[in-house]
Amino acid sequence: MESRGHSNPLLSFSSFIHQHCARVGADLATRLDDTRRALAQAHHNLLSPKHALAATATLGSHHVAKSLVGTSVYTVSNSNNEFVLISDADGAKSIGLLCFRQEDAQAFLAQVRSRSRELRSKARVVPITLDQVYMLKVEGIAFRFLPDPVQIKNALELKPANKGGFDGVPVFQSELLVVKKKNKRYCPVYFSKEDIEQELSKVSRASRVPGASQHIVVGSLEDVLKKMEMSERSSGWEDLIFIPPGKSHSQHIQEITE
Numbered sequence: 197m198e199s200r201g202h203s204n205p206l207l208s209f210s211s212f213i214h215q216h217c218a219r220v221g222a223d224l225a226t227r228l229d230d231t232r233r234a235l236a237q238a239h240h241n242l243l244s245p246k247h248a249l250a251a252t253a254t255l256g257s258h259h260v261a262k263s264l265v266g267t268s269v270y271t272v273s274n275s276n277n278e279f280v281l282i283s284d285a286d287g288a289k290s291i292g293l294l295c296f297r298q299e300d301a302q303a304f305l306a307q308v309r310s311r312s313r314e315l316r317s318k319a320r321v322v323p324i325t326l327d328q329v330y331m332l333k334v335e336g337i338a339f340r341f342l343p344d345p346v347q348i349k350n351a352l353e354l355k356p357a358n359k360g361g362f363d364g365v366p367v368f369q370s371e372l373l374v375v376k377k378k379n380k381r382y383c384p385v386y387f388s389k390e391d392i393e394q395e396l397s398k399v400s401r402a403s404r405v406p407g408a409s410q411h412i413v414v415g416s417l418e419d420v421l422k423k424m425e426m427s428e429r430s431s432g433w434e435d436l437i438f439i440p441p442g443k444s445h446s447q448h449i450q451e452i453t454e
Contacts (some may be wrong), residue, residue, distance in 0.1 A: 203442035206314040219341070247279070257334045260344065260424050264326035265452060267387065267440040269294040270301035275318040277280070280308055294329060296365065300342050325413045326438070330421070341365050347376055354414045357362055364416025367438070368392045372399050372411050374435070377449060384445035395444060 272293050274281045281290040295301040301321045309316045333339060345364045351366035368386045373395055375382050386392040392412055420436065427433035439448050 232284050242254060251258045253451045255427055255429060257331065257425070259434060261419060262332045263335075263424070263437050266329055266443075266448060267326045267438055268323040269296055269329065270298050270321055270323055270328060271295065272301060272305050272319050274315060277322075280319055289338065291340050293342060294324070294339050295342045296347075297342075298343045302368040304330055304342075314438065344387075347388060354389070355414060362416070364418045366414055367417050367420060368437075369413050370396060370411045370413070372396060373445060375445065375449070378452065381435045382437050382445070382449055383432075384439045384448075385436050386441075387417075388441045389414075391439065391443075 273293055274280055279292045281292055283290055293304055293430070295304065298321065305319055305321050308319050312319075329339060341364075347366045348362050350368075354368075355362075356387045358395075366388050366389075368391075369383065370392060371383075373384050373392070375384075384392075385396075389412070396411070424433045424436060437445075437449065437452075439445050
């Protein structure tokens with residue numbers, strides 16, 4: 197999952213440095229495992245677009261990437277604008293860590309600087325958009341997301357039956373927010389429960405629909421993207437569009453359709 201938006205310090209994606217920070221990798225792997233155990237495995241029934249029509253061809257990677265435009269995540273790069281990769285516990289695999297909160301990326305940066313003398317003054321936090329991340333994943337680059345713990349908590353509150361936890365990056369959707377513009381259907385998907393609740397409050401006031409916030413469906417970004425990749429055109433999955441945190445769907449749709 198990756199993206200392209202405004203100016204990005206990561207100008208070169210062709211070469212990636214592998215900093216052998218075994219302890220950094222172990223620390224981060226432990227932190228992520230603890231988060232998974234505390235918040236763990238989520239339901240997989242999510243965001244099923246309705247009104248499926250006769251299918252033709254599957255959605256391409258560029259279509260999926262386009263739906264992610266505008267949303268940034270944060271990682272750590274060196275002075276050559278190369279990702280600082282981390283190793284898993286046994287050092288067999290290297291991955292890029294992508295944080296949905298800038299403060300989590302800063303914590304990652306602090307660990308990198310404390311473990312690597314070479315990177316102490318050269319590493320920095322940089323943004324990268326999700327459509328860029330997605331296209332890099334298509335090319336075989338491995339990434340792991342670190343979700344916003346507040347949104348994990350929100351997801352678990354919406355699905356109290358999943359006491360074991362939530363696996364992945366939470367995303368939120370409501371059929372009440374589906375819109376049509378220029379003969380195209382848009383089904384907005386939010387990374388923040390607060391954002392979708394704000395949108396639904398507008399619907400409640402305008403249409404007097406009681407309890408609009410009860411119409412929120414939660415799922416994981418990773419599952420949604422997999423289902424989009426496997427879906428056929430005119431199935432409804434091509435209508436999904438991911439709304440950057442802090443934006444309304446009307447604002448974002450206007451920006452990408454201008």
